[in-house]
Amino acid sequence: MSESVDQLIHARWVIPVSPADTVFEHYSVAIRAGAIVDVLAQSEARSRYRAAEVVELGEHALIPGLVNLHAHAAMNLMRGMGDDLPLMRWLQETIWPAEGKHVSPAFVRDGTLLAAREMLRGGITTCNDMYFYPEAAARAFDEAGMRAVVGIIMLDFPTPYASDADDYLRKGLRTRDQWRDAPLLGFSVAPHAPYTVSDASFERVASLAAELDLPIHIHVHETATEISDGLAAHGVRPLARLERLGLLGPNLIAVHAVHLDETDLARLAHHGCSVAHCPTSNMKLGSGIAPLSSLVQRGINIGLGTDGAASNNRLDIFQEMRHAALLAKAVNCDASVIPAHRALHMATLGGAQALGLENNIGSITPGKRADLCAVSLSGPLMQPCFDPVSHLVYVCDRDQVSHVWVDGTLRVKDGTALLRISDKELLEITTVWQTKLVN
Numbered sequence: 001m002s003e004s005v006d007q008l009i010h011a012r013w014v015i016p017v018s019p020a021d022t023v024f025e026h027y028s029v030a031i032r033a034g035a036i037v038d039v040l041a042q043s044e045a046r047s048r049y050r051a052a053e054v055v056e057l058g059e060h061a062l063i064p065g066l067v068n069l070h071a072h073a074a075m076n077l078m079r080g081m082g083d084d085l086p087l088m089r090w091l092q093e094t095i096w097p098a099e100g101k102h103v104s105p106a107f108v109r110d111g112t113l114l115a116a117r118e119m120l121r122g123g124i125t126t127c128n129d130m131y132f133y134p135e136a137a138a139r140a141f142d143e144a145g146m147r148a149v150v151g152i153i154m155l156d157f158p159t160p161y162a163s164d165a166d167d168y169l170r171k172g173l174r175t176r177d178q179w180r181d182a183p184l185l186g187f188s189v190a191p192h193a194p195y196t197v198s199d200a201s202f203e204r205v206a207s208l209a210a211e212l213d214l215p216i217h218i219h220v221h222e223t224a225t226e227i228s229d230g231l232a233a234h235g236v237r238p239l240a241r242l243e244r245l246g247l248l249g250p251n252l253i254a255v256h257a258v259h260l261d262e263t264d265l266a267r268l269a270h271h272g273c274s275v276a277h278c279p280t281s282n283m284k285l286g287s288g289i290a291p292l293s294s295l296v297q298r299g300i301n302i303g304l305g306t307d308g309a310a311s312n313n314r315l316d317i318f319q320e321m322r323h324a325a326l327l328a329k330a331v332n333c334d335a336s337v338i339p340a341h342r343a344l345h346m347a348t349l350g351g352a353q354a355l356g357l358e359n360n361i362g363s364i365t366p367g368k369r370a371d372l373c374a375v376s377l378s379g380p381l382m383q384p385c386f387d388p389v390s391h392l393v394y395v396c397d398r399d400q401v402s403h404v405w406v407d408g409t410l411r412v413k414d415g416t417a418l419l420r421i422s423d424k425e426l427l428e429i430t431t432v433w434q435t436k437l438v439n
C-alpha cells in the first residue's frame, strides 16, 4: 500500500546540508502540508509514495532554500546609486538624503516586492530584512510568499518614519502584533549601528529582545573608522560597548564584523553570537575583508548576506558563497580554508541558525518546512561534474536556479517567478520610482 503525499520531487542529487558533506544521488523528497516528510532513494520513493504532483528534475541538485542573512530589500529601488563611495560618504552624501526625500510606505512596498522577486528567482527563500516602514515590508514579503524576518528598526535620530527611539519601537511592535499569525513572517529588533544608537536605547533593545525572544540584527565593526570613532566617543570598542550594555548573546546577528581583533573574536565566541558575512558589500564599499577563517576556527556561527542593492548591487547568495570562499583563500594564502561545503552551509543552515530557525529550515530534513531550491547542473558549462557542491559554489550562477519552493509552495517554476505581480507591472512601477529618484 502506498502512502499519499502532496508532492514528490526526484533529482539526480539531493544535498541535505545536514548531515554535513552528504550528497545523495538519485534521491527524492516527499512533501505533505508544506513539510518535508521523507528523503529517500528514488527507487523506494516511487513505490512507497503516491503523490498528487510529481516533479521530475533530472540533472539537478536539490538544496535547502538559501537564507539571505542581511538585506535592506526596499533599497532595490536605489540599485546603482552612490557607486564607488566609502560607507560614510555613501550614507551621508547619497543614501540618507535620498531616503529622507523618497522613502515612504509605497516605496518600501514596491522596493521589497522587486527584491523578493530577485531573491526568489535566485533561490533565496528567507530574507533577514532591516528597513524603514517594516509594516510595508511585511506586506510585500507576504504578498510574494517569501519567508522573512522583518527588523523592528531603531535609530536615535528622527526620520520621516519615526521621531525618536520610542516611536521606532512602538511602530515596529505594532507591526509585529498585526502579523502575529503570519506563518512565514518573524521579527527581529534591529538597532541600526553603534554610531546611530545611544546607550539608553541599546539597553531597551536588549531587554525587549530578551522579553520577546527575538534576534537582534545590527551593523557592527563594519569599517576601521567605526572602531576609532567608537573608541573616542565611548572609551571602548563597539563590541565591548554592546557587551557592557547586555546585547551580546546567541540571538545577536553581528552584520559585517570586518574589523575584529582577538578580544572581539573572543567576545563573539564566548557569547555564541552569529555573524552575517557580506563579502560583496564589504568589497564594494571598500570596508575590508572579514576574518572568516578566524571566525570559523573559533566555532562562531556564520551566515551570508547581500546587504542592500545600493552596496552590492545584486541580491545573489550564489555570488556571496563564491566571494566568501575565494576571498578567504586569498587573504590567508591557503586554498584549504572555506571549502565549498562550508560556503553552502553558511548560505543555508548557518543563516537559519542565526535566526533561531534551525529546527524549521536550513536543511533538507524530515520534519522541517519544505523550503527548497533546484539548480540545473545539465548543459556544457557544468560538465564534467565530479562534485555538485563544488559546482554550486565555484561554477553556478543564480540563472541555473529552476524551481523554488517556500513552505511547500512552488514560487519559481522552470526559471519563472510565480508572483501575484507580473514582471511587466513591476517594471512599470520601478520606472516611476526611477524618475522620482533622479529629481
Ligand SMILES: CSC[C@H]1O[C@@H](n2cnc3c(O)ncnc32)[C@H](O)[C@@H]1O
Residues within 6 Å of the ligand: 072, 087, 091, 095, 096, 099, 130, 131, 132, 153, 154, 155, 192, 193, 219, 222, 281, 307, 308, 311
Ligand atoms: C534604518 S534602516 C537601515 C539603514 O541602514 C542603511 N544601510 C544600508 N547598508 C548599510 C551598511 O552597510 N552599513 C550601514 N548602514 C547601511 C540604510 O541605507 C538605512 O538607512
Ligand SMILES: [Zn+2]
Residues within 6 Å of the ligand: 070, 071, 072, 219, 255, 307, 308
Ligand atoms: Zn546593511
